[in-house]
Structure formats: C-alpha cells, structure tokens
Amino acid sequence: MASADSDTRPGEPEAIPQAVKIIIAGGFGVGKTTMVASVSEITPLSTEEVMTEAGYGIDDTEGVEEKTTTTVALDFGRITVSPDVVLYLFGTPGQNRFWFMWDELAEGALGAVVLADTRRLETCFHAVDFFERRGVPFAVAVNRFEGATDYETEEVRKALDVAPEVPILLADARDRGSCRDVLVALVTHVIRGRSPALSG
Amino acid sequence: MTPQEGRRGRAARRPAMPWYPGRGHPTSEGPSSGLSPGETPEGSLVRPYTMTRGRVRPTGTGPRLDLITIVVTARERREHALEPECRAILDLCRRPISVAEISARLDIPLTVVRVLLGDLLADGDIRTRAAVPAARLPEKKVLQAVLDGIRRL
Ligand SMILES: Nc1nc2c(ncn2[C@@H]2O[C@H](COP(=O)(O)OP(=O)(O)OP(=O)(O)O)[C@@H](O)[C@H]2O)c(=O)[nH]1
Ligand SMILES: [Mg+2]
Numbered sequence: 001m002a003s004a005d006s007d008t009r010p011g012e013p014e015a016i017p018q019a020v021k022i023i024i025a026g027g028f029g030v031g032k033t034t035m036v037a038s039v040s041e042i043t044p045l046s047t048e049e050v051m052t053e054a055g056y057g058i059d060d061t062e063g064v065e066e067k068t069t070t071t072v073a074l075d076f077g078r079i080t081v082s083p084d085v086v087l088y089l090f091g092t093p094g095q096n097r098f099w100f101m102w103d104e105l106a107e108g109a110l111g112a113v114v115l116a117d118t119r120r121l122e123t124c125f126h127a128v129d130f131f132e133r134r135g136v137p138f139a140v141a142v143n144r145f146e147g148a149t150d151y152e153t154e155e156v157r158k159a160l161d162v163a164p165e166v167p168i169l170l171a172d173a174r175d176r177g178s179c180r181d182v183l184v185a186l187v188t189h190v191i192r193g194r195s196p197a198l199s200g
Numbered sequence: 201m202t203p204q205e206g207r208r209g210r211a212a213r214r215p216a217m218p219w220y221p222g223r224g225h226p227t228s229e230g231p232s233s234g235l236s237p238g239e240t241p242e243g244s245l246v247r248p249y250t251m252t253r254g255r256v257r258p259t260g261t262g263p264r265l266d267l268i269t270i271v272v273t274a275r276e277r278r279e280h281a282l283e284p285e286c287r288a289i290l291d292l293c294r295r296p297i298s299v300a301e302i303s304a305r306l307d308i309p310l311t312v313v314r315v316l317l318g319d320l321l322a323d324g325d326i327r328t329r330a331a332v333p334a335a336r337l338p339e340k341k342v343l344q345a346v347l348d349g350i351r352r353l
Contacts, residue, residue: 016296016329019268020338020346039353045304047267050311071309074267076300081349085342088268088298104267108331110338110346125207159206180353187347194340 017080021088022186023105025131026115027123031143031173032091033075035115038179040077040089047074049101072098074105092127102130111190112138113182115173119148121159128160137193139186141171165189265314266331267300274327286316286325293326 024032036044049072075091090105092098106112112131116124124140131138142156153168162168167185172178273293282290288306297305303313320326332338338346 013274013327014272016270016272016327018329018338018342019270019298019331020342021268021331039350045301047300047303048309050309074300076304078298078301079349079353082345085345085349086270086298087346087349088300090267090300108266108268110343122207128207161207176353180350183350183353184347187343187350191340191343191347194343 015084017084017086019086019088020110021090021105021108022183023090023092023102023109023112023136024115025092025102025112025124025127025138026143027117027120027127028094030115030117030123032094032115035113035141035173035179035182036075036077036089036091038173038176039079039183041080042078044075044077044091047076048072049074072101074101099126099130106130106134106136109136111186112136113186114138114140115171116140116142116156116160117145117148118142118151118156119145121156125160128162132162137186137190139167139169139182139189141169141173141182143171143173165192264330265299265317265328267310268298268331270296270298270329271302271317271326272296272328274325277325283316285312286320289313289316289320290325296329 024035026032033044050070072093074093077089079087079089081087092105093101112127114124114127114131128138128140130136140156140160140162142151142153144150153170157164157166157168160168167182167189169182169185171182271289271293272295273290277287277290285306285308289302292302292305299313299317300310302308302317303310306313308316317326317328321328332342
C-alpha cells in the first residue's frame with residue numbers, strides 16, 4: 001500500500017482476490033467430502049484431471065509404452081473469508097493409486113487436516129507421512145464413527161507419533177461447528193509455527 | 201488395527217515410499233507423456249483435445265495456472281471466432297473465479313482448461329492472480345483473514 005495509486009479509480013482494473021487452500025486428507029471413506037460440504041459456502045464441486053498412465057516392459061521390442069487414461073476427481077469447496085481472500089478446501093482423492101495428485105494439492109497449501117478413523121487408523125499414516133515430509137503443517141481430526149471405541153486424543157497422538165504441537169481433535173465431519181473448530185486449530189497452529197522463524 | 205499398534209511400527213516394516221511415486225514419475229506427468237501435438241487420445245478424450253487442437257500444455261510463457269489461480273475477464277470480445285468453450289470461460293469469469301472452479305462448472309478437464317486459459321491470457325482476454333508460490337507462504341495478514349473468516353463459520 002505504499003503507492004498513492006493503489007485506490008481503485010474508475011477505469012482501473014479491479015483487484016483480484018488472493019486464493020489460499022487447505023487440504024482435507026485421510027483414507028478412503030473417512031469423511032473428507034462430508035467435511036468440505038459442512039463448511040463450504042457453495043455446494044462442493046468436483047473437477048477432473050485426466051492423465052495417462054504408462055505401463056512399462058509390456059513389449060520392449062515395439063519401443064512403445066502401453067497407456068491407459070485415468071480420470072481423477074477432486075472435490076472442493078470455497079469459503080470467502082474477506083473481500084480480498086478466498087479459501088479453497090480440497091479433499092484428496094480416496095484411492096491410493098492417486099497419491100501423485102497430492103503433489104499438486106500440497107503445492108502452496110496453507111495447511112492440511114488429516115481425518116482419522118480409529119477403527120482403521122493405519123489408513124491415515126500415509127497422509128501424516130506425506131505432510132511431515134513436505135513440511136505442510138497439519139492438524140488431525142479424529143472422526144467418531146458409530147461402533148468405534150472412544151480413544152483419547154493422546155492415545156491417537158501416541159499411535160500416530162506426531163509432534164506435541166500438532167493439534168489433535170475429536171470431530172464430526174457432518175457438524176459445521178466441529179469442522180470450524182478443527183480449521184481454527186489448524187490455522188492457529190500455522191500462524192504459531194510461522195512467528196519464530198524456524199530453522200531447518 | 202488399534203491405535204496402540206502405532207504408525208512408526210508399521211512404517212518401519214514398509215519399504216520407503218512404495219505408495220508415493222513423487223515428481224518425475226510417469227503418472228505424474230499428465231496426458232502429455234507420449235502425446236505429441238495433433239495426436240488424439242482414445243475414447244471420451246477426443247472432444248477435450250479437439251478443443252485444444254491436440255495441445256496438452258498451455259502454450260506461451262504465461263504464469264503458471266495453479267488449481268487456485270484466480271481468473272477474471274479483462275475485456276469483452278465481440279468477434280465470433282472464439283471457441284464456444286472460451287466464450288463460456290469469459291462469461292463465467294466476469295466475477296473472479298479459480299481455475300478449479302472453471303473446470304468444475306463448465307465440466308471441462310483441468311488439463312484442457314489450462315490450455316484454453318493460456319490462450320486467453322496470451323490474447324489479453326483474461327487477467328489472473330497466482331496462488332502464493334510454494335516457497336513463499338502466505339503473509340501473516342492473509343492468515344489472519346483466514347482465521348477470522350473461519351471463526352465466523
Ligand atoms: N459417524 C460419522 N459418520 C461420518 C462422519 N463423516 C462422514 N461420515 C459418513 O461416512 C461416509 C463417507 O463420508 P465421505 O465424506 O463420503 O468420505 P470421503 O472421505 O469423502 O470418501 P472417499 O472420497 O470415497 O474417500 C458418509 O456416509 C458420511 O455420512 C463422521 O464424522 N461421523
Ligand atoms: Mg470423497
């Protein structure tokens with residue numbers, strides 16, 4: 001805002017809002033789409049990425065790779081947080097074979113929510129590994145499904161072996177207030193991690 | 201599986217990253233791998249690649265079009281030479297909207313939307329605002345706006 005010309009005048013192009021994104025990750029059927037829907041101001045949308053999967057060694061003499069085309073659907077929702085900032089929430093594709101899409105999703109992401117189902121906690125290990133490795137700050141939301149034993153968040157923390165500062169909350173992806181609490185915990189964690197410049 | 205079994209215990213038994221091909225893996229390259237301009241993939245993909253005249257990557261040296269790059273129409277075009285998909289994009293982008301949303305609302309695959317947007321950008325029909333680059337995290341005031349916005353949910 002150093003420039004005196006930054007005010008919008010007639011004829012001047014309108015400022016374009018800044019977009020940021022948060023990733024909602026976790027295993028198959030853990031409630032990712034439900035969470036996006038609970039907080040989004042629009043009905044969640046789905047966009048398709050088409051890609052070619054190359055098969056190797058099928059017929060080396062031909063020198064041609066076998067290819068199949070695959071479509072990956074990405075669910076997402078939107079929250080306009082201010083006139084200048086729009087937050088997008090992207091659910092990760094459920095199937096493991098689409099892990100490679102996570103690279104694009106993680107690029108520039110503000111943070112991630114890892115949804116965990118205590119009946120099959122191991123399905124979120126990969127997500128935790130991925131965000132730790134990429135240095136994307138994350139919070140863990142323990143989705144409570146019917147029939148699941150109630151675990152304390154500290155038991156889950158132990159099992160996941162995540163750092164003590166990583167927020168872990170019990171949550172219900174169907175409940176807007178619960179999802180809000182998870183997102184507030186995540187963004188607070190992101191801001192806190194930002195303040196003292198961490199080395200490494 | 202109970203939480204007691206733990207993540208590291210399991211992870212130790214797994215080979216390193218068997219599930220994560222990472223950058224440079226053939227499947228992370230998108231449809232461009234093996235397709236040269238003019239070639240048409242089979243099946244339902246014919247239409248998308250007709251729209252882009254066989255191109256699978258945006259042409260030109262424009263900015264990167266991320267999933268959440270915001271696009272807005274810069275000017276109205278009266279000519280009728282415009283492809284219907286491009287016209288639909290310009291209509292949709294009268295209000296700023298993300299690349300992912302354009303793809304979803306017009307039901308055009310992301311890869312194709314990126315090519316069309318690259319053309320429109322090169323012609324000066326749209327303006328874009330890139331997402332915060334991965335290396336440079338969002339400013340504090342952006343994060344604060346996000347926090348305040350979420351609290352209001
Ligand atoms: N009890 C309970 N059920 C939930 C919760 N969240 C989601 N569900 C239910 O679980 C089912 C799967 O939810 P989805 O949101 O489709 O899961 P997803 O992670 O998007 O699934 P994929 O995209 O297929 O991997 C739905 O029937 C939801 O209603 C929760 O917090 N508690
Ligand atoms: Mg889903």
